[in-house]
Amino acid sequence: MATNSLFQRTVIWKVVQNMIPGKKKDHGSGKHAPSGIMWSFAAGSNLATSTLSAEKESRKNLNKFYKELRTLKTVNMAGRQFGDEGLFFLAESLAYDKSAEEVDFSGNGITAVGIEAFDGVLQINTTLKTLNLSGNDIGDEGAKCLSDILVENVGIQKLLLNSINIGDEGAKALSNMLKKNKSIRILQFSNNAIEYSVSISIHKDMHLNIYGKINHHIMITPLKGCKTFYLCFSLKQGFASIAEALLENNTIRSLYLNGNYGGPLGACSLAQGILGNKSLREIHLHGNGIGNEGIRELMSALSAHKGKITVVDIGNNNISPEGLHPVAEFLKRTKSLQWFSLYMNDISDEGAEKVAEALKDNKTISTIDLGGNNIHSKAVSAIAETLKDNAVLTTLDLSYNPIGSDGVKALCDVLKFHGKIQTLKLGWCQIGVEGAECIADCLKYNTTLSTLDLRANGLGNDGAICLARSFKIINESLTSLDLGFNEIRDDGAFALAQALKANEDLAVTSLNLANNFFTKFGQVALSEARDHVYEMTEREIDIYF
Structure with a gap:
């Protein structure tokens, strides 16, 4: 009994050590709280002076954590760095908690050992709907432990496991859980090490060892003078495991696998799972090296x-x-x-023209991202023509494409009187002053555009002055304008400030001018213009320098 009391004191002291400013967790102790320990977590109940002689601030923080978990619906404990011991200390409060519906434990130094704290807790909690464990190094072992626990959970609908250092074994364990769990709707596995690859080892008398990743075909050429050799196959099929889960799970709605290593084989495998699944609504595969072959199967x-x-x-x-x-x-x-997003591929003008042609037949897409695809003015003209008769598309992102002033002119000629675009992103598009003139002219007539991103386009003072002139015409739709990174100096700032003062009825509520070349004089002019608008209309404008 005395031994158990001493152990509890040791664990509690570790929790407090982690939260005292200047104190660091002792990673070399090798001691961890085992699963299954049940404590009472009434505020302050485990913080008697005889047990802990810690600073008052630390006790205050602990009590605050308990109170949040017991009383708030949304609890954000991201980055508190309470570690495994802290999670053991806090987790049991979730067992009978009827308040917390969303809990964020991301970035807290939790490992596989800490995940055991949920055992006996999440199985009986039906209130918690969202659990975020992202940014904790729980690894495959932690994923296996969590999977065993969540098989019996019927409350959690959104599970965030981004950047938790899981590979194929962890993905396999979580996939097996998905075959049985019927409550999870949104699952995020982004930025892990889940892949689908095959490695071949060729051995001859243990003197030869060659590795190579393959796609669909294996070619073996016997080495000169080699009469006997052995082949060893190593399969990494995290994506295949997830695909199998999709075949059996019909409650999952959103699947995030961004920033993994699926490759063509992973996409092909996942395609089979998608075919057999009827519940999936969202699939996020950004940054998986899928390539043309994989995209064909997926589409x-x-x-x-x-x-x-x-x-x-x-x-x-x-x-x-x-x-x-x-x-x-x-x-x-x-x-x-x-x-739909094709961001940062290399579809160029040829691919963009195919997308433009397809959009003529599509009546549902409201947002499309074609940023970073080496698209020029020629393809933008094709996209602009599509917008004439498209009443559905409201957000168009063409950032990081060298469309130039000609591309912007093609867009603006259409958007003056056609289309329903509300958000237009043209950052880093090399539009220059000529492009700014086209946009300024367009804003005089357009009645739908509310958010305009023109960052890093070399507008300078002249471009800013052109846009300021357009403010003289009352535009009741444009609320957000981003002119960051445009080498605008004080003259441009003065023009924008004067335009804001002269037209108090402008709809603009957010003006981003960060990373330009203003002195304090330009900043003061803009600040005074902001204050003037508020005094005259009680309308606030957020200006960022």
Whole structure:
């Protein structure tokens, strides 16, 4: 009994040590709280002076944590760095808690050992709907432990496990859990090490050892003079495990696998899971190196999917113009897609023109991101023509494309009187002063645009002055304008400030001018203009320098 009391005191002292300013956790102690320990967590009950002679601030923090978990619906404990011991100290309060619906434990130094604190807790908690464990190094072992626990949980609907250092074994364990768990709707696995690859080892008398990743075909050429050799295959099939789970789980709605290592094989495997699943609505695969081959299989599966896919993110996946044919076919066929991203691929003008053509037949997409695809004015003209008769698309992102002033002119000529675009992102598009003149002219007539991003376009003072002139015409729709990174100096600031003063009825409520070349004189002029508008209309304008 005395031994158990001493152990509890040791664990509690570790918790307090982690939260005292200047104190650091002793990683070398090797001692961890075992699972299954049940303590009472009434505020202050374990903080008697005889047990802990810690600073009052530390006790105050601990009591605050308990109170948050017991009384608030949304509890944000991100980055508190309470570690495994802290989680053991706090977790049991969730067992019978009827308040907390969203809990964020991200970035707290939790490892696989700490995950055991949820054992006996999450199985009986039906109130908690969202659990965020992102940014904790729980690894595959922690994922296995969590999976065993969540098999019996019926409350959690959103589980965030981004950047937790899991690989294929962890993905397999969580996938097996998904086959049995029927409550999770949103699952995030982004920025881990989940992959699908095959490694071959060729051994000859233990003197030869060659490794190579393969896609669909294996070619073996016997080495000269080698009569006997041995092949060893190493499979990493995290994506295959997830695909299998999709075949059996029909409650999952959103799946995030951004920043993993799926590759073409992973995409092909996942495609099979998508085909057999009817519940999936969102698939996020940004940054998986899928390539043209993988995208072909994935788009084929999405086209044949019997559910209602609304969101698809295939940004940063090494897709070239050759890979855009199946993408365009999917865009033509889908009757449910609302949000689509091809951000940071290399589709160029040829691919962008295919997308533009597909959008003519699409009546559902409201947001499309084509940023960072080496698109020029030629393809932008094709996109602009599509906008003339498109009443659905409201957000268009063309950032990081060298469309130049000609591309902007093509867009503005259409957007003056056509289209329903509300958010237009043209940052880093090399539009220059000529492009600014086109936009200023467009703003005099356009009645739908509310958010305009023109960052890093070399506008300078002349470009800012052009835009300021357009403010003289009352635009009742534009509320947010971003002119950051544009080398604007005081003259440009003065022009913008004067325009704000002269037209108090402008709808603009957010003006970003960060990372320009203002002196304090330009900043003062803009600040005075902001204050003037507030005094005259009681309307606030947020100006960022």
